[in-house]
Amino acid sequence: MRLGIINGEGSGMTDQTRAADRLVDSLIMAGTDTVFSLSGNQIMSIYDAAIGKPLRIVHARHEGGAVYMADGYSRASGKVGVALVTAAPGFTNALGPLYPVMQSQTPLLLLSGDSPTNRDSMGAFQEFDQSLTTRGLVKESWRCTNPERLPLDIAGGIRMAQSGRPGPVHIALPEDMLNETTAPADTNALEFNAELSPLSQADLHAILSMLDNASNPLIITGPSLSETCQPGLTRKAQDALQIPVITMQSPRGLNDPALGDLRSILKAADQIVLIDKDVDFTLGFGDEQVMPCERIAMVAAEADSIARASNLISGRLEWGCLGDPVSALNALIEANTVKGPKAWMESVTAATRKRPPHPKEGEAATAPAILNAMNAVITEMETPPILIIDGGEFGQWSQSILPTEQMHINGLSGAIGGSIPQAVGAAMANPGRRVIALLGDGTAGFHFMEIEIARKYDLPITFIIGNDYRWGAEVEIQKRQFGANRMEGCMLDATTRYDRMASAVGAKGVMAEDTASFVKALTASFNGRKPVVINTIIEGLPAPTF
Known part of the structure; x- marks a missing residue:
């Protein structure tokens, strides 16, 4: 979605405006209406810039709470959640939720205030290498060093958070950069939507051929394709393909209480397609005692996922390719060339609905x-x-x-x-x-x-x-x-x-x-x-x- 507001006309931008104002206008252009925050020295210009704009700042009681609010907002809206915190201690307070957000594959943009660039390496108040600290907790982290490019930074962060495997992105905002007066941004260059990586025809044909030759085919997805993240998509796939689609998003893995007797399903499947679902602890690391299937295909948003699968299920990974998970599942639906066995679908449905017996209630409620x-x-x-x-x-x-x-x-x-x-x-x-x-x-x-x-x-x-x-x-x-x-x-x-x-x-x-x-x-x-x-x-x- 390119938004063609030329020279800021209609956006509230004037010829000379603080970078903080450009940031707020960029968030609004992206469709953001709520930012979850806890205030602090370095970000007060953003609070000021939001006054009178259609951007609500919800002030949390802890920075970690602000990030979790943005997480819940994103999951329940389909939008990118935005959290705004201050520098150093505010920033480090916000780190705890990032690992859960990353694992839940929630698109989220974390903005944090930072010490001024003109005091770098001088022992400035709350000077701290934020990008170094977030390594492994976010998809990408960078520091704004050019106020003219701040709208592009915001657009890039929102776009990256949604692209491929969704997840959090972090941008550090030095106080002096936010207060710089900047020229109007080229808003025609702002691209907020996710970058899609559709399956190639060769990859699609290979996966469809594998599914078509299976007696007990099974599709397993990661969290980004859950019912709450992509409403109706997995049901649509099941209806079109007549192949069970299971989303795994619980840390209990094979003991996920919402998936019933998952172990028996994995043991019976003779063809498994993993759509951005890592071979990890939740699948017993691909051990043949857990999933003995000899024919496995994987569509992954990240090359590392395929590399790990190649090591863990060597000889059984028949096809591995890169692709956007939503595009990949939609491509399988639209191909409409495969129909799984009805009896297998009914068997898997029954197994996922199984529940262990409930204990008898005593004096206290259970x-x-x-x-x-x-x-x-x-x-x-x-x-x-x-x-x-x-x-x-x-x-x-x-x-x-x-x-x-x-x-x-x-x-x-x-x-x-x-x-x-x-x-x-x-x-x-x-x-x-x-x-x-x-x-x-x-x-x-x-x-x-x-x-x-x-x-x-x-x-x-x-x-x-x-x-x-x-x-x-x-x-x-x-x-x-x-x-x-x-x-x-x-x-x-x-x-x-x-x-x-x-x-x-x-x-x-x-x-x-x-x-x-x-x-x-x-x-x-x-x-x-x-x-x-x-x-x-x-x-x-x-x-x-x-």
Whole structure:
């Protein structure tokens, strides 16, 4: 999408304007309407430039919260999320979420203030090599050193975040660069849309031929093709090809509670096409005991993915090629030359719907009991809620039981703690839509204060805290690996009242100690726009697994 505003006409740009103003106008031209931020010295000119412009700055309580908000916003809108933080300590506070964002393949632009270039190597206030620090956490990182090119930097960052395998991009913004007076940008040169790399005809023909000769073909995708990222696309592919399409995005891999008996599916498949899905821990590193398939093809956005697959499944990787994941799946759909066996499709569907038996409920409510009750409530809602599900044992039960169509999970990184700010971002992207965040009591401590932001903006979010007085996943590791009498350091207690903490920041807090009181609180939370925290006491249980 090239936006042809000549010499800034209609953009708010004048002949001589601060680079900070050019930055704001470039974000608006890209379709950005919300930036998640925490203020600081070096970026105040951007705050000033946004005044009177159609660009909302949402001020978070922690830089990590701002990045997670941008993540949730992006996932729930399809746009590139934008986070803005200040230099050095503000920037380093923002680093924690970048690894989860990278692993979840979320397109995100992180803008950070930086010390002035005219004081480089002089020990300037908060001087710090930001690009060196972000290596491995983002797709690309660079520092603006020419204010005239700042609109091109913004366009390039947004474009790169979406292209190939989506992910975060970082740009450092020195304070002096933002305050420089610049000439109008050549807005005809600004290109914000993703660069597509379609499959070659040779690659497409090879993959279609492999699928056509298979008895039990299977397509596995990475997170960027999930239902929430590309609504309807995998279903469209299944309908067109009559071949099962499975998206893997959980850190539990083969034990993903939303994918049922995935192990049996992998063992039965005789032809697998991986579409931007790495051969990694989630696939048992391609071990033949896990996926014995002898004919595997891979379409990858990055050459490193093919190189790793070649090492791990040497001799079984029959075809590997580079390509944009969305374009690749669409090409398979449009070819319309392959139809998989009906019996195999039915078999895979049945296997993915399998769930392990639920434990019997004792005196305390259990995660399965309250989540089954919740399922009955939300399936009756006219507009399905957006579900933001954190990690940990409570999160795994949630993924196992609740509908996946509008479900955003913590992703391949296995990180916990992002759900509260992610829910804020998702609600900002979908005004008036009910958002439900599900998280454990350990997880609640990471970014609880961002509930204040939900209250300030009257966001209709229900935060459900499954409170079993423990760091559930770690307690299960201790029991499994070291013994039931070795559970030290991972227990929480009943003294912390998350419902009262919610009330303290102006939200509504409710305590639920059984399934009936939980259902009552959940239903009541849908009345009005005020955020509600339901502190739900449950029995500690290990995550569901086959």
